[in-house]
Amino acid sequence: MLGQxxxxxxxxxxLTGNGRYLDDLGQTAYAAAFLRSPHAHARLRSVDVTDAxxxxxxxxxxxxxxxxxxxAEPLPxxxxxxxxxxxRTPHALASDEVNHVGEAIVMVVASDRYVAEDVVQRIVxxxxxxxxxxxxxxxxxxxxLVHDDVPGNVAAHLxxxxxxxxxxxxxxxxxLSLELxxxxxxxxxxxxxxxxxxxxxxxxxxxxxxxTQTSTSVRQAIAAKLELPxxxxxVVTPDVGGGFGVKIVHPWPEEIMVPWAAIRLGHPVKxxxxxxxxxxxxxxxxxxxxxxxxxFDDDGRLQGLSVRFWHDNGAYTPYGVIVPIITSTxxxxxxxxxPYRVEFWSLYTNTVLVTPYRGAGRPQGCFVMERTLDAxxxxxxxxxxxxxxxxxxxxxxxxxxxxxxxxxxxxxxYDSGDFPATLAKLRKLVGWDDFEAYREQARTEGRTVGIxxxxxxxxxxxxxxxxxxxxxxxxxxxxxxxxxxxxGQGHQTMLAQLVSDELGVPFDxxxxxxxxxxxxxxxxxxxxxxxxxxxxxxxxxxxxxxxxKALRIAAQALExxxxxxxxxxxxxxxxxxxxxxxxxxxxxxxxxxxxxxFDEAAxxxxxxxxxxxxxxxxxxxxxxxxxxxxxxxxxPRSTFxxxxxxxxxxxxxxxxxxxxxxxxVVHDCGTVINPMILEGQIHGxxxxxxxxxxxxxxxxxxxxxxLNASFMDFLMPYVTEVPRIEIDHLETPSxxxxxxxxxxxxxxVIPGSAAIAAAIEDAExxxxxxxxxxxxxxxxxxxxxxxxxxxxxxxxxxxxxxxxSSSTGDGS
Amino acid sequence: xxxxxxxxxxxxxxxxxxxxxxxxxxxRRLLSDALRHELRLTGTHVGCEHxxxxxxxxxxxxxxxxxxxxxxxxxxxxxxxxxxxxxxxxGSMGRVQRAFQRCHALQCGFCTPGFITTITAYLRENxxxxxxxxxxxxxxxxxxxxxxxxxxxxxxxxxxxPTP
Numbered sequence: 001m002l003g004q005x006x007x008x009x010x011x012x013x014x015l016t017g018n019g020r021y022l023d024d025l026g027q028t029a030y031a032a033a034f035l036r037s038p039h040a041h042a043r044l045r046s047v048d049v050t051d052a053x054x055x056x057x058x059x060x061x062x063x064x065x066x067x068x069x070x071x072a073e074p075l076p077x078x079x080x081x082x083x084x085x086x087x088r089t090p091h092a093l094a095s096d097e098v099n100h101v102g103e104a105i106v107m108v109v110a111s112d113r114y115v116a117e118d119v120v121q122r123i124v125x126x127x128x129x130x131x132x133x134x135x136x137x138x139x140x141x142x143x144x145l146v147h148d149d150v151p152g153n154v155a156a157h158l159x160x161x162x163x164x165x166x167x168x169x170x171x172x173x174x175x176l177s178l179e180l181x182x183x184x185x186x187x188x189x190x191x192x193x194x195x196x197x198x199x200x201x202x203x204x205x206x207x208x209x210x211x212t213q214t215s216t217s218v219r220q221a222i223a224a225k226l227e228l229p230x231x232x233x234x235v236v237t238p239d240v241g242g243g244f245g246v247k248i249v250h251p252w253p254e255e256i257m258v259p260w261a262a263i264r265l266g267h268p269v270k271x272x273x274x275x276x277x278x279x280x281x282x283x284x285x286x287x288x289x290x291x292x293x294x295x296f297d298d299d300g301r302l303q304g305l306s307v308r309f310w311h312d313n314g315a316y317t318p319y320g321v322i323v324p325i326i327t328s329t330x331x332x333x334x335x336x337x338x339p340y341r342v343e344f345w346s347l348y349t350n351t352v353l354v355t356p357y358r359g360a361g362r363p364q365g366c367f368v369m370e371r372t373l374d375a376x377x378x379x380x381x382x383x384x385x386x387x388x389x390x391x392x393x394x395x396x397x398x399x400x401x402x403x404x405x406x407x408x409x410x411x412x413x414y415d416s417g418d419f420p421a422t423l424a425k426l427r428k429l430v431g432w433d434d435f436e437a438y439r440e441q442a443r444t445e446g447r448t449v450g451i452x453x454x455x456x457x458x459x460x461x462x463x464x465x466x467x468x469x470x471x472x473x474x475x476x477x478x479x480x481x482x483x484x485x486x487x488g489q490g491h492q493t494m495l496a497q498l499v500s501d502e503l504g505v506p507f508d509x510x511x512x513x514x515x516x517x518x519x520x521x522x523x524x525x526x527x528x529x530x531x532x533x534x535x536x537x538x539x540x541x542x543x544x545x546x547x548x549k550a551l552r553i554a555a556q557a558l559e560x561x562x563x564x565x566x567x568x569x570x571x572x573x574x575x576x577x578x579x580x581x582x583x584x585x586x587x588x589x590x591x592x593x594x595x596x597x598f599d600e601a602a603x604x605x606x607x608x609x610x611x612x613x614x615x616x617x618x619x620x621x622x623x624x625x626x627x628x629x630x631x632x633x634x635x636p637r638s639t640f641x642x643x644x645x646x647x648x649x650x651x652x653x654x655x656x657x658x659x660x661x662x663x664x665v666v667h668d669c670g671t672v673i674n675p676m677i678l679e680g681q682i683h684g685x686x687x688x689x690x691x692x693x694x695x696x697x698x699x700x701x702x703x704x705x706x707l708n709a710s711f712m713d714f715l716m717p718y719v720t721e722v723p724r725i726e727i728d729h730l731e732t733p734s735x736x737x738x739x740x741x742x743x744x745x746x747x748x749v750i751p752g753s754a755a756i757a758a759a760i761e762d763a764e765x766x767x768x769x770x771x772x773x774x775x776x777x778x779x780x781x782x783x784x785x786x787x788x789x790x791x792x793x794x795x796x797x798x799x800x801x802x803x804x805s806s807s808t809g810d811g812s
Numbered sequence: 813x814x815x816x817x818x819x820x821x822x823x824x825x826x827x828x829x830x831x832x833x834x835x836x837x838x839x840r841r842l843l844s845d846a847l848r849h850e851l852r853l854t855g856t857h858v859g860c861e862h863x864x865x866x867x868x869x870x871x872x873x874x875x876x877x878x879x880x881x882x883x884x885x886x887x888x889x890x891x892x893x894x895x896x897x898x899x900x901x902x903g904s905m906g907r908v909q910r911a912f913q914r915c916h917a918l919q920c921g922f923c924t925p926g927f928i929t930t931i932t933a934y935l936r937e938n939x940x941x942x943x944x945x946x947x948x949x950x951x952x953x954x955x956x957x958x959x960x961x962x963x964x965x966x967x968x969x970x971x972x973x974p975t976p
Contacts, residue, residue, distance in 0.1 A: 018855070241920045
């Protein structure tokens, strides 16, 4: 089934209203609501609950003062890094200070959510205002501090370099400097976060359901924070309504407070995040300012590249410096930069914390590199695709070592990829070489069009490991589990396809469970396009292990050599003599010698029924009862997928409205498991890329208020904003893993801003340096170009007057 | 400034997916919450609570409506269809649901119920939409996973499904 567009086994449940998302569970639980700071930066003076106490249905009100021990300490610093000299994390409930609008201060538990919200409204908090720090420039200026003990607002500073960059740039025939910026956006899954906790006082055990991307690590974190033995805590991830990165962060304050309250009250407690809460208390991403200095030769080949950037990490840094590290390394894309130096400062602001959102720092890095290459092409009067080609790492140079450290602490070594072939496919798909004729035709119709491209390399499938467990039941059903979670990627289908092939059982006999610590305790999580690589390989290895065991047992039963056996459609049979066969369910029966016959299948394995050698133990030495197995996959380092996008845009000469006419994708994620699911991942990523380029931004005012914290004002694309997406594939298998797969989950989003900026620039004839871009911003840029404040492209120095020129007062 | 400490409740009757129901709800109980938490029909999802995302769309007397913007007491006597009611009578998937699976028109599935109800109502009025009309039909619903490509395809595919 590998490579087949198998329909998803998840779908009938989800399509008929039988999904089990967090808020579908725990209908009798108490409801929690949180009083969140309306101020971006303040000290807490007092909390007065007097007016709230009379509300019927109120169960409890908690503040930081109610917490004890480790629950009262700051939340964990999840990913420490030597550069993170001033890491700070929030408390589960704010102790004496709030650092962004939305930070949780008081927890209310009530009979239902309506009542809980009533109570929240009646609680009065007295604040002592501090000066808020909003935006990268304000943080960098450091006239005010977010945290009093963090000088310069600098959480982390990191420099990596290879070779003498300044000398190389100075010696190059040509040099350019650029300033580039990207604004905030966010994952924004349709389902927010949510937590349900049930405490069993008799068993002294805790069962938590949470809409997370990592149930195993939430389990460990809850046990640590609430000082419970880990074996008394289980965490289950139910159906999750999208994640895109924001749900990999953990434990969120609510993932501590809800279980804490459930234990204290001896009653199930549930909290479901509402949309405004998600905007102001879950994580954002993307905002960075970059300064680039580059040297290059007459063919546009990079001779040296220096990048300095400032990263807005929001109020806290639980996820360390992962996002800026990824930006700083993945910026290099498919290119050889020559000597490279990258230096970043990760800065605190009084805004929602910043953690990975699909793409995780790569869209910014790609934007910076691709803008730089476009600038080089323009400087030299070269075709933009040729400049890229001249800088590509060649297939015969793989594996290619950049001499840097990647986000997993391992060397940045590309394992595979054929960048020239990918570019050739893209040029053909979009009709790159014929575009000038199209532009000319459009011009005669009074239309302004432009084309751009963006190329990226994505490190996927980061370690440390994932595992799989597989058991064949006595009725022949195959139950599979892996520890990481699913948020809609079709993991159950994809993993069942692999098991079907590896074990030789029909797809519909396979049941896959993800993200349930009762089933599988050791896992990392779902992020960094890693499930197909990590759990895919782990589950395939598990299936191979169980297959070998099945063949050993069947060989004994059939009195043949295991090498003479095969498993087809769930039957173990002798190759070439299919009459001699035994079904896998029967093999499972034989694998588990029994004393008691609890059903018919079991009766066949009891001690007076099975033929045995009386001199041997019923379970052979080295074997274990049950037709099951566990295996893990742990790669030496990430495997690198890549892709290239090309975009054709039209800009309205009057209104500056930007329309994406065509969006073309060429993608290489190695061996494809399910092309239907893969294309779905690309579609969704591209839609988020288009959103991030043209519509989505988090608009904070100078006092730290998020002005567009609703779907009315934060403009996620509807179908009307997403163009038809044209896709072509290339498969260069990864040499690093048995299946040859590379990740694909984030790919679609990465080059969106880069390619769309390039296309708009190409249409308009002046430099685009900041994304996202709205029609009014484009209109202002037109005016700026006309007034000489925005530089024209060199290739536009003597154009035929475009249709936009009359309305913008074009002076060139 | 706050809600009263004790609130009054109201008895309502309505028909949900063909089944008569009697409910006792506070005046402010949203239809979405009444369906989900009183009737335990959790297929209707709440994505934004301000009527923009469309995940909570149900059919009220056959017409699509955002159940997060409707008070349960205001649909007294109405007939409601939720995603559960878009199935065949034997509980198997209906034609829009089948088309969604066939076309891979869902990923996480959270927004999906609102699309299913919206498209079900749309195809009754417009049984043979063009590509542009299919896009128009779903233009009021947000999906964060699929980029809409396959949802458009599912609208067209459902329209071609001869099984009612």
